[in-house]
Amino acid sequence: MTRTALVTGASGGIGYALAAVFAANKYDLVITARGTEKLEDARREFETRYGIKVHVITADLADAGAPARIDWELTSRGLTVDVLVNNAGFGTWGLFEDTDWQAQTGMLQVNIVALTQLTRLLLPGMLRRGRGSVLNVASTAAFAPGPLMSVYFASKAYVHSFSAALAREVAGRGVTVTCLCPGPTASGFQQRAANTHIRVNKDRELAPARAVAEYGYRAMVKGQAVAIYGWDNRCAVFLTRILPTSLVARVVQFLQAA
Ligand SMILES: NC(=O)c1ccc[n+]([C@@H]2O[C@H](COP(=O)([O-])OP(=O)(O)OC[C@H]3O[C@@H](n4cnc5c(N)ncnc54)[C@H](OP(=O)(O)O)[C@@H]3O)[C@@H](O)[C@H]2O)c1
Known part of the structure; x- marks a missing residue:
């Protein structure tokens, strides 16, 4: 039976790597991002290399109408996610x-x-069919306040909390929700955030996006609710849980500084 995975932000970085891992596992794909050219390159590559079908939907998710339009595109193309x-x-x-x-x-x-x-939009269909998965990409940033990236860290705390709650709501109904939490990973992220020069990114080898994606995929298959990539990140998250929040904020501020 053919299964289909919809991957947002699949034109580069972790999303591209996740799409490649799903393709290698014989999923058909719906890939979406703003950049049509990169998505089309990825479509050609995945179809040729893995013999799967790839559908491209270009969308800017900063546009409030984008999720409904993606859902409409899925329906009109007869695609089930x-x-x-x-x-x-x-x-x-x-x-x-x-x-x-x-x-x-x-x-x-x-x-x-x-x-x-x-x-x-997509979870009710999965629950009706009694099978499916949601894989949300948060970050180790989800577990700490983030001076100098305050809104970003807070947004990832939301993703973690939302995912953990949903994982409970759907438990035992054939659907799983997994929250993947990467630490600093080699991708276009740092360039876009304009923070390649900060302590946490400088003079260190960032995790390879493919390894993060494979880890996330395996966690999803196991139905794991939270998946923190790398033992060093798991240790750091453990510390955020036992130390006072004010101290954690100080440490993060130090790491986020130039
Ligand atoms: N890299 C890290 O260190 C790191 C660590 C923890 C968590 N993460 C998380 O991992 C996820 C992937 O990031 P990445 O590291 O792979 O960064 P990336 O290389 O910059 O990739 C981001 C992806 O999201 C897409 N995207 C960005 N803005 C968009 C928009 N407005 N509408 C639709 N698509 C958009 C980009 O495509 P277009 O530009 O073509 O739209 C691209 O495909 C993010 O949620 C990030 O927060 C990253």
Whole structure:
């Protein structure tokens, strides 16, 4: 039986790697992002290499109408989504008081609202069919306050909380919800956030996107609710849970500084 995974933000980075992992596991794909050219390149590559069918839907998830339009496209193309991978997301670096408001609302729309709305649109079908999975990409940022990336960290805390709650709501009904939490990963993320120069990213090898994607895929298959990539990240998250929040915020501020 052919299964289909919808991957948002599949034109690069972790989303592209996730799409490749689903393709290697013989899923047909619906891939979406803003950049049509990169999506078309990915479509050609996955169809040739893995012999699967790939559908491209170009969409800007910062646009409030995008999730409903994606759902409409799925219906009109007769596509059923077995796995929803809410991966698209971005961050901006700097003091909150200096941030560009349009970028902040765009971030909230992409990281939170679109993820939530796509889940609302596609989860009922999965529950009706008694099978399916949602794989939400949060971050280790979900577990700490994030001075210098305050809105981004808070948006990922939302993704983690929302996913953990949904995982409970759907438990035992054939559908799973997994929250993948990568730490710093090699992708276009740092460039877009303009934070390649900060302590946490500088002079260290970032995790490969493919390894993060494979880890997330395996966690989804196991029905794991939360999947934190890497033992170092799991240790860091453990510390955020036992240390006072004010101390965690200080440490994160140090790591986020140039
Ligand atoms: N890299 C890290 O260190 C790291 C760590 C933890 C969590 N994460 C999370 O991992 C996820 C993937 O990020 P990444 O690291 O792979 O970054 P990336 O290389 O910048 O990829 C982001 C993807 O999201 C898409 N995207 C961005 N804005 C969009 C919009 N407005 N509408 C639709 N698609 C949009 C991009 O495509 P277009 O530009 O073509 O739209 C791209 O495909 C994000 O949720 C991020 O928060 C990343």
